[in-house]
Amino acid sequence: MAAPTTPPSALADAVRDESSLRRFLHGLPGVDQVGVEQRAAGLGTRSIKKASKLHAIDLAISMVDLTTLEGADTAGKVRGLAAKAKRPDPERPDVPPVAAVCVYPDMVATAAKELQGTGINVASVATAFPSGRSTLDIKLADTRFAVREGASEVDMVIDRGAFLSGRYGQVFEEIVKVKEACGDAHLKVILETGELVTYDNVRRASWLALLAGGDFIKTSTGKVQPAATLPVTHVMLQAVRDWKAQTGELRGVKPAGGIRTTKDAIKYLVAVHEVAGPEWLDPHLFRFGASTLLNDLLMQRRTQLDGHYSGPDYVTVD
Amino acid sequence: MSDRLTVAKTYKLYIGGKFPRSESGRSYPVADAKGTFLANAAQGSRKDARDAVAAARKAFDAWSGATAYNRGQVLYRVAEVLEGRREQFISEVATSEGVPAKKAQSLVDTAIDRWVWYAGWTDKIAAVLGSSNPVAGPYFSFSTPEPTGVVAVLAPQQSSLLGLVSVIAPVIASGNTCVVITSQDRPLPAITLSEVLATSDVPGGVVNIITGRTAEIAPWLASHADVNALDLTGAPDSLRADLERAAAGTVKRVLRTKPNEDFTATPDMSRLRAYLETKTVWHPMGV
């Protein structure tokens, strides 16, 4: 197996070879579906202070990877999105910018040009997104192209086929190589949890991605249902929390797809706070992959500040 | 014709599969229904009761852990062996209870059949009394009857064999073990029954039989902390409330029976239910 970037010494044994990797992943504690779903639902009933709520909305906005991943994407669409990213609510300059704009590789150059100097990252999906069904060479070329065009973040997909047939070494190696191809760009590893199906698989894939050097673990491409769910994110937050406990390193989590309302976003932030811990309440460590969420956050922000409900005509449709 | 002197039997206790004399060294005379001396029986003491409880507790794990099929075969085997000694029991019951031979015959036959009846129950109790519980949530929940533990049985005073069998068989059919105080005045069939148990496949300690004064020994069993249930069938009326009060000290299950129970009638499940706990097990259903 290819050497991982820098395996933390405590976990070096885990990645020594294919069979030790398998032993490690299968040795992780199981996840009880009913238990984790109940806990996630229970946390969902927490309510937060009004002042905290505004803070939470701004925090959530600053965590958004504003995303367009359509076959119909054009330079115009991407430019519009970039404008929205910079100033989400044109009438309210105090609204923070989002964390990143997420596009297909061929749109990276357009996005990079629009966002130059803003501090907003350009994220690109790569590695034959969303299915990942191509050769390693093509996936690496895809990655290098995106980075060359100006992506500072790469959202790769794992080979779910390999994972589900137990070829963990292959998945691991691919992540390691994509990470190399990323250079300085941050790597988010999409597990596509909707295809992994079980929470045990989500936990194993999370650890696999962390061992291979992923900076973030991300739930979904948004092209497969179910996409992000609270309990899946729960399991992934436990993985980064446990990773930190074992290695001292902080890694991030990105739920993507299906998070559309402020209420949902706040439930995720409550989970981040209680499962991983307060230090993960930071765009460097937690992101939302979303498109429509942003407008709901903006509407709710207005509601909080204006004291009456807002409407869709008061936020921009891009 | 020279008369041959018969070899008289020494009647002893039955504890842990062995036949000890009472540790107290005491015995008491047993007479037939007309008052003619029959034999000396061991007069059990509180220490005998204590030893019997220890034996019953020791036997509990294996007996309750045996398969229901196995327990059914053991109980059926008791019926077989009893059938083989039918004549002996008819004679003993006739003598003890003072009933005509024909009546004694019918009582013994019913006692044999009673073992068969309970033998057939062992592997049906769980199906009849257990349940799958349709709980409102993603859980598999089921309830299953389990034996209560060590049962102290005060055997009926009148019905020396059929009554005795009718109170022992339901206790052990479900996996309990027991300590039985026999009819005080008619103990001999019980001792002979213990020989049957010892030569069937009933493991030692599953049934322990003590002869003697019910009123003397019963309070020690009623208050014994390692006894889980108490059958008051043969308790003297004057003692019943006291025994029940003593049993309350460790929250024993107490079977209060109606007076003059007719043991010739086909039983229902109530004596089985009396010594069963219900255990409910839950597990989530998920992938």
Place this chain on the structure above:
Amino acid sequence: MWEYAPAPESRDIANLKPSYKMFVDGKFVEGTGEPLKTVNPATEEVLAEVSTASQSDVDTAVKAARKAYDRVWSKMPGSERAKYIYRIARQIQERGRELAVLESLDNGKPIKESRDVDVPTAASHFFYHAGWADKLGYAGYGPDPQPLGVAGQVIPWNFPLLMAAWKIAPALACGNTVVLKPAETTPLTALVLADVIQQCDLPPGVVNIIPGAGDVGAALVGHEDVNKVAFTGSTDVGKVIQGRLAGTSKKLTLELGGKAANIVFDDAPLDQAVEGIVNGIFFNQGHVCCAGSRLLVQESIADELVEKLHARVSTLRVGDPLDKNTDVGAINSREQLTRIKELTESGDAEGAQRWTSSCPLPDKGFFFAPTVFSNVSQAMRIAREEIFGPVLSVLTFRTPEEAVAKANNTPYGLSAGIWTEKGSRILWMAQRMRAGVVWSNTFNRFDPTAPFGGYQESGFGREGGRTGLEAYLDV
């Protein structure tokens, strides 16, 4: 910057009245006992004055129940009884918020529990048992099992409404009439249930509710015209009642204390095990007879598990029971708080290692911070006695046999928890637990279809399911 808002339910929803009367023969009447003042344990303020029963009131209530039994309830077709019980179930659902807020006020339990557990489960018990009323011939007790008569029922303060439901619903379904005594410190929801019962037009005397202290309970269970006694409460009182009933023909069921082992194997789903341990001991402030108060953890993962447990328990929010964000509410009474303190001090004295959550506690009211004792041995009081509070004792084991031996090493036998991913081990363990309820990879689940009750000194008889009907039938 990240703070949870106080999100209190309005106490107005409880429709709290300055005084409450007892409910006898279909009417709310003043009792002739000394009135009691019920206190909000979260604030120590008096909530209401409640009239209590005297000995003669007990007699009046039993007479009313007898009359209702003889003249109405025992003669009514099961199908009609069923409809009354269904009505009660519906009304509890309709008045769910009122009952939940009132329960949290009077008992101190968090609103999220009274709202999500106590009240809905109370309704579901009536709903479930209603259906039995005209199907008793199918319950396995013969073609036409008969009721016992008048049931005297005494319930505890930890689940005031839910325990009333557990008692009343099966009694009515089987055709008995009821005199119920709620706990001295938590009489209110039972009296609102009486109001529900009145609104449902249940015939007068079928259900009578008489508040009071232990002496009222004693008079009730000792009353010569009571045919059935059901008690939920401490093992000590249960023994007294059993002794008191000796030599009578009254049928008795007891649901008493516990000291449950929650056993965690090294292959357990650890994060969910942590949740289950937390739920097992901190649910309802640990005022739960089946609480998982003894954590038995396999030595190889003990340190890791305890560390995770401390981290998780630190996130529990202790405080205002009416706040929807509250995880652990108030201890029900000063007396109980004193007992918890006394027992935890014995833990210190006997050498266990105490860890206490650093969560802030309110200035007034009866509160106790979640506490975990490590290095506990079987011989310590905190490993043997029921603390009935938010206090967990952690013990370790090495082999499954040792886990079984330690788990069963108690005169109690109400519940047990097993955490392992290995199916065959779960079944092996479950079979060996001498406990009436075994939760595997979960804890503290309740359902009217699932029989509940103890082994040994945790009592006898079951509540719930087909099995639970036996307690109220003459079989």
